[in-house]
Amino acid sequence: MKSMTPREIVEYLDQYIIGQNDAKKTVAIALRNRYRRMQLPKEIQDEIIPKNILMIGSTGVGKTEIARRMAKMMGFPFVKVEASKYTEVGFVGRDVESMVRDLVSDSINLVKEEQKESNKSQIDEYVIKKIVEKLIPPLPKGASEQKQEEYESSFERMKQKVIKGEVDHLKIEIEAPKKSLDFGDSSMPPEIIKVQESLAKVFINSSKDDIKKEVTIKEAKELLKIDASDKLLDMDMIKSEGLKRAEEGGIIFIDEIDKIAVSASSSNRQDPSKEGVQRDLLPIVEGSSVNTKHGSIKTDHILFISAGAFHLSKPSDLIPELQGRFPLRVELNSLDEDALYSIMTKTKNSILTQYIALLDVEGVEIVFEDDAIRALARLAQNANEKTEDIGARRLHTILERVVEDISFDADMHKGEKIVIDKELVHKKLDDIIENEDVARYIL
Numbered sequence: 010m011k012s013m014t015p016r017e018i019v020e021y022l023d024q025y026i027i028g029q030n031d032a033k034k035t036v037a038i039a040l041r042n043r044y045r046r047m048q049l050p051k052e053i054q055d056e057i058i059p060k061n062i063l064m065i066g067s068t069g070v071g072k073t074e075i076a077r078r079m080a081k082m083m084g085f086p087f088v089k090v091e092a093s094k095y096t097e098v099g100f101v102g103r104d105v106e107s108m109v110r111d112l113v114s115d116s117i118n119l120v121k122e123e124q125k126e127s128n129k130s131q132i133d134e135y136v137i138k139k140i141v142e143k144l145i146p147p148l149p150k151g152a153s154e155q156k157q158e159e160y161e162s163s164f165e166r167m168k169q170k171v172i173k174g175e176v177d178h179l180k181i182e183i184e185a186p187k188k189s190l191d192f193g194d195s196s197m198p199p200e201i202i203k204v205q206e207s208l209a210k211v212f213i214n215s216s217k218d219d220i221k222k223e224v225t226i227k228e229a230k231e232l233l234k235i236d237a238s239d240k241l242l243d244m245d246m247i248k249s250e251g252l253k254r255a256e257e258g259g260i261i262f263i264d265e266i267d268k269i270a271v272s273a274s275s276s277n278r279q280d281p282s283k284e285g286v287q288r289d290l291l292p293i294v295e296g297s298s299v300n301t302k303h304g305s306i307k308t309d310h311i312l313f314i315s316a317g318a319f320h321l322s323k324p325s326d327l328i329p330e331l332q333g334r335f336p337l338r339v340e341l342n343s344l345d346e347d348a349l350y351s352i353m354t355k356t357k358n359s360i361l362t363q364y365i366a367l368l369d370v371e372g373v374e375i376v377f378e379d380d381a382i383r384a385l386a387r388l389a390q391n392a393n394e395k396t397e398d399i400g401a402r403r404l405h406t407i408l409e410r411v412v413e414d415i416s417f418d419a420d421m422h423k424g425e426k427i428v429i430d431k432e433l434v435h436k437k438l439d440d441i442i443e444n445e446d447v448a449r450y451i452l
């Protein structure tokens with residue numbers, strides 16, 4: 010687990026998210042507390058449960074973005090789910106426990122990738138050896154010493170060729186890796202998945218042993234890698250490590266939690282399914298055991314972060330028990346013109362950089378003048394005020410309008426440098442934003 014200080018975490022987040030300092034701070038402290046807890050003796054460790062976070066802020070102000078960036082940075086198992094998905098359990102929805110199962114899968118994948126990375130040389134070695142064995146005839150039994158030496162040197166020569174990719178185009182026959190038995194998605198109860206798997210095992214084992222397949226060496230390298238990681242990696246270790254990691258370091262981000270709140274004012278009709286979901290969430294957030302196909306997992310130390318706009322409802326419209334499970338509240342501010350400007354100019358891989366990179370592929374160089382960016386920010390702000398406040402997402406719709414034509418005719422502008430100035434921005438957008446009705450539809 011990375012030992013970044015809260016300050017360092019916030020600094021990292023600052024590269025991607027403008028403002029929202031309270032939220033960043035809260036999240037950073039929560040993460041640091043994880044680390045602190047791990048340093049303690051076991052008996053205190055068990056006592057300390059994470060303080061779950063509730064993020065409140067209108068749409069497009071960076072709630073999801075903060076959670077996503079943070080999980081990526083820390084290498085924690087992370088899943089993001091939408092609370093409203095669970096309101097239709099039994100029809101098309103999913104049961105609430107599936108979020109924990111998803112977390113476990115994510116965690117196991119994480120560990121598996123790490124293992125692959127650290128066993129990379131072993132895996133490569135295995136793959137190359139397999140391929141070379143196909144390319145040169147095997148040594149007959151009882152061969153003389155001289156023959157053996159010859160064999161070894163030609164083996165070595167061929168090996169170099171394979172590594173360098175000189176024979177990538179040749180075709181060889183390999184045993185296609187057996188279909189992996191990893192199926193059944195997390196919405197199914199683990200018991201049923203187990204039954205399915207054992208059935209499948211019977212069928213696969215009874216079928217003709219290996220399916221031979223003719224592929225180029227290039228493809229074989231990839232295919233055999235899968236085979237190799239199955240053979241060389243210790244799946245049992247990976248599973249138990251994955252479970253442990255999810256248990257100790259997992260983060261579940263529950264988005265749109267406001268959608269399952271039942272607003273007291275507008276509820277002439279109590280919504281049983283929404284409240285039901287809240288009740289289902291309780292034990293999971295509180296800490297309970299969930300069965301997964303890899304084993305059972307305790308949810309006590311999983312960090313839950315929930316987020317919602319809470320336009321139509323308030324956090325107090327959640328059932329009291331659930332409110333209490335999210336003691337840390339942070340509000341995210343709406344984005345003003347300056348913030349929008351900074352989002353375009355100061356973030357890593359900002360939306361402008363993305364457009365520049367995309368058009369660069371076509372050989373078109375576009376340059377955004379500074380007052381054009383200012384104008385974009387102002388117009389985005391205008392549009393947010395006049396129609397609906399969709400935060401930074403507005404930048405996407407607005408910018409798309411401005412760049413649309415250039416983007417469409419990119420092939421005709423190959424090799425050119427196109428400057429996007431204030432005039433162009435106003436030309437494309439003024440009419441639309443002036444007219445509220447048009448803006449509602451187009452932007």
Ligand SMILES: Nc1ncnc2c1ncn2[C@@H]1O[C@H](COP(=O)(O)OP(=O)(O)OP(=O)(O)O)[C@@H](O)[C@H]1O
Nearest residue numbers: 025026027067068069070071072073074352401402
């Ligand atoms: N403060 C910010 N700084 C930088 N980029 C931002 C900021 N807020 C939003 N964005 C950008 O806007 C987009 C939407 O943000 P995000 O997904 O975080 O919204 P949200 O707050 O989760 O909204 P919703 O309530 O609709 O889920 C993302 O692409 C993100 O990069």
Ligand SMILES: [Mg+2]
Nearest residue numbers: 072073074264
């Ligand atoms: Mg979101």
